[in-house]
Amino acid sequence: xxxxxxxxxxxxxxxxxGVEEINALVTGVxxxxxxxxxxxxxxxxxxxxxxxxxxDKFIRPAVQSMLQAPDSKVVGAGFIATPGLLGPDxxxxxxxxxxxxxxxDALANFSPQSLSRYVKSEWxxxxxxxxxxxxxxxxxxxxxTDEYVLTFSHPVFNxxxxxxxxxxxxxxQTLERLGLPLLRRIxxxxxxxxxxxxxxxxxxxxIDAGDxxxxxxxxxxxxxxxxxxxxxxxxxxxx
Amino acid sequence: MSLSPLGASRSLAAVFTPIKSGxxxxxxxxxxxxxxxxxxxxxxxxLPNEVExxxxxxxxxxxxxxxxxxxxxxxxxxxxxxRSGGSFIAxxxxxxxxxxxIRLLALTRLQISDLGLHYQAIAATCAGVAAxxxxxxxxxxxxxxxxxxxxxxxxxxxxEWRLASSEFLLEIAAVARxxxxxxxxxxxxxxxxxLTLLPFGDTDFCNRTAELSEAVTxxxxxxxxASAEARTKDLIHMTTTWLLEEHSSGQSH
Numbered sequence: 106x107x108x109x110x111x112x113x114x115x116x117x118x119x120x121x122x123g124v125e126e127i128n129a130l131v132t133g134v135x136x137x138x139x140x141x142x143x144x145x146x147x148x149x150x151x152x153x154x155x156x157x158x159x160x161d162k163f164i165r166p167a168v169q170s171m172l173q174a175p176d177s178k179v180v181g182a183g184f185i186a187t188p189g190l191l192g193p194d195x196x197x198x199x200x201x202x203x204x205x206x207x208x209x210d211a212l213a214n215f216s217p218q219s220l221s222r223y224v225k226s227e228w229x230x231x232x233x234x235x236x237x238x239x240x241x242x243x244x245x246x247x248x249x250t251d252e253y254v255l256t257f258s259h260p261v262f263n264x265x266x267x268x269x270x271x272x273x274x275x276x277x278q279t280l281e282r283l284g285l286p287l288l289r290r291i292x293x294x295x296x297x298x299x300x301x302x303x304x305x306x307x308x309x310x311x312i313d314a315g316d317x318x319x320x321x322x323x324x325x326x327x328x329x330x331x332x333x334x335x336x337x338x339x340x341x342x343x344x
Numbered sequence: 345m346s347l348s349p350l351g352a353s354r355s356l357a358a359v360f361t362p363i364k365s366g367x368x369x370x371x372x373x374x375x376x377x378x379x380x381x382x383x384x385x386x387x388x389x390x391l392p393n394e395v396e397x398x399x400x401x402x403x404x405x406x407x408x409x410x411x412x413x414x415x416x417x418x419x420x421x422x423x424x425x426x427r428s429g430g431s432f433i434a435x436x437x438x439x440x441x442x443x444x445x446i447r448l449l450a451l452t453r454l455q456i457s458d459l460g461l462h463y464q465a466i467a468a469t470c471a472g473v474a475a476x477x478x479x480x481x482x483x484x485x486x487x488x489x490x491x492x493x494x495x496x497x498x499x500x501x502x503x504e505w506r507l508a509s510s511e512f513l514l515e516i517a518a519v520a521r522x523x524x525x526x527x528x529x530x531x532x533x534x535x536x537x538x539l540t541l542l543p544f545g546d547t548d549f550c551n552r553t554a555e556l557s558e559a560v561t562x563x564x565x566x567x568x569x570a571s572a573e574a575r576t577k578d579l580i581h582m583t584t585t586w587l588l589e590e591h592s593s594g595q596s597h
Contacts, residue, residue, distance in 0.1 A: 208402060214392075245518045245526045253523045301479060315477050315521035 123290035124327045124335055127297060130283055131330035134178060134257055134275060138238065141167060142259035142271050145184065149263045155191050157199075157214060160184060164199045164271075169206055171273065178283070181209065181249050182273035184261070185223055187233060190268050196224055202250055202274070209249045222248060228256040232270045236260050240332045243277045243305055243314060253277040253314065255305070277314050281306050294321065294338040297329065305333065312339065368403055372411035373418075375401070380420060381439050381538055391421065391431040439503060441545055444538035448587060449594045456591060460584030463532050464577050466525055467513050471560060471576035473520035475569040482519040483565040489515055490557045505544035505553070512557055516576070519564065543586040552582060 117125075148163055149155070168182045183200025191197045200209040223229055226248065228241040238259040246254045258272035280297070288295045288308045296307040296318055304316045312318055320326060321338035329335050379385040391412075392400060398408040412431055415421045423431045448456075474482070489512035492504035500508075510533050517526035533540075543549045556579040563572035 208400065214400070243521065245521055245523055247514060247518060247526060247530070251523060251527050251530070253521060301481075303477075303479070317477065317479060 120291045120337070123287040123295075124329070126287045127284050127335060128327075128329045130178075130280075130287075131333060134273070135238065135330050137171070138257050138259050138271065138273055141171075142238070142261050145261045145271050146263075146268075149190075149261060149268050155186075157191060157197055160186070160191070160197060160199050165201065165206075168201045172201065172206065173204060178275050178279050179273045180252065180254070180276050180279070182271070183209065184269060184271050185229055186269040187267055188224065190263065196221075197269075198223055200249060228258040228272055229270055232258050232260040233267055236267065238331065240299070240330070243299070243303065246274065250274055250276070255280070277305060281314065288335070291335060292337045296336050296339045298334055298336060298339075300332045300334075304339075307339065309339065311341065368407050369410045369414060372397075372401060372403060372407060373414050376411070376415060377420065378534065380433060380437050385433050387433050387435045387437050389433045391433070393430060439538050439541055441502070441542060444541050445590075445594065447537070448539055448542065448591055451591070453588060453591060456587050457584060459532070459535060460580060460587075463536065464580040464584070466528050466532060467516065467580050468573040468576045470513075470517045470520040470522065470525050470529065471564065471572040472569045473522060473525075474516050475564045475567050475572040477521055478519050478564045478567065483561060486512065486515050486519065486561045486564065490561065491554050500550075502541055502544040505550050506541050509544070509553055509557070510540065516560070516564070539587060540583060542590060543583055546586070549582070549586060553579065556582065 144167075145163075152159065164184045171177060171179045171182050181200065181202030183198065185200070186195075186197040188196045197214055198210065201207065202209055226241075227244075228239065231237075231239040231241070238257070240255055240257050242255040243253055244256075246252055246256065252274075254274045254276050256272050256274050258270045261268050261271055284297060284306045285308065288297060288306055292308065294307070294309040294312075296309070296312065297305045298318060299305060302317050302319065304312055304314055304318050306314060307316075307318070318336070318339040320336045321340050324336050324338040326337075327335045376385065376391075385391075391397065394405050394408045394412065397412075398405045401408070412421065412423070416423060416431075420434055420437050421431050422434050423429070489508050492500035492508040494500055513533075514526065514529060517529045520526075544553075556575055559575040560572055560579060563575055
């Protein structure tokens, strides 16, 4: 298709195309997670009593295909059970990271104290409490990757009862590599921000990922995915 | 001035340092020791069996068996036979102040103060950046680690104080949102190991830690970078000073 291929539609500006492409990037990740959550809910609902081994056997291949897919954006993914699903007061973590499928903190499955750290985290707590998908971050993930990441997490159910979450991690670096060239087309001070106004990527060199920014006067704001926005221009950091 | 790529760069030497081979058994042991040190695995707790442990850690069953046998030799775990058998964390496996004191006295003053300086540099930088990037949620999270949560009125133990204090510093790194600094802080805390347990046996030290942590949190909340850095330096300096004094009095006996 050449550049003039729009027959009936008005030609869209490079800026608007940039917004659409970043939106496609984020919603692509969200849709991948939605589908995985639906499959996991169906599997749990159809299974009888669950064991750790059965969970691993179901979750691991899905994670492997996500992590090892060509051009994968995902650095880690897995499932965490709500306490009680596998046994009384017992949670369970089945999470892997990296191309070589490194298992995250499997020792935690034998230690109630360390499992409580996962259960308290925002990316577990919020989807479990609200029954809705959630994006956490960007934040420093000291439990898994030790990287600056966004965690997309989605509740899964056993019939109608909450059973846990599936989630995946995308590094802020990955988003910068893919999103920064698109963001530059929107404006030299355009930024992708989370719902707390914290920068995920910014075209301006004086703003770092993690800085809190505000929209410049007259800037446009576009919704991206479920929780992000693109601001066409931002003010200085900390303003 | 041009720099020769093979010139006398001091960091080049590190590239050609011999790589340790083997060591997998030691690594498995170190992980379990660390889990006990930090209170993640507690006395009486059953460890996964050899096969589960091997699978979890991604090592062979032979390696696991050797590691368990080494830990048994150290008295960190005990093994029971029979139906309800398995390997358990030993009853006296709590991180002990006595062991920590022995370790402290085995160090030189130079090692303690140098480790303290490194810790101070990393933690203070984290605090400065955290002051720039904090929001209300971050400050609220920091506050939860200023004092260990008292469970039904019993005073917190030294172990709980130490845990809260190391979590407080890690939270500052998380608020700073620097992956490299956070990883460096984790490594430093592992290097300090049980040493940091010692000062928390001292109630006065616990209270001063909580006061300084409040001051750090307040500075981060009002985005005062200079003060956040200075108070964090004071916080680490207090630990280093305590350890150096303990070291002196221990050696003069």
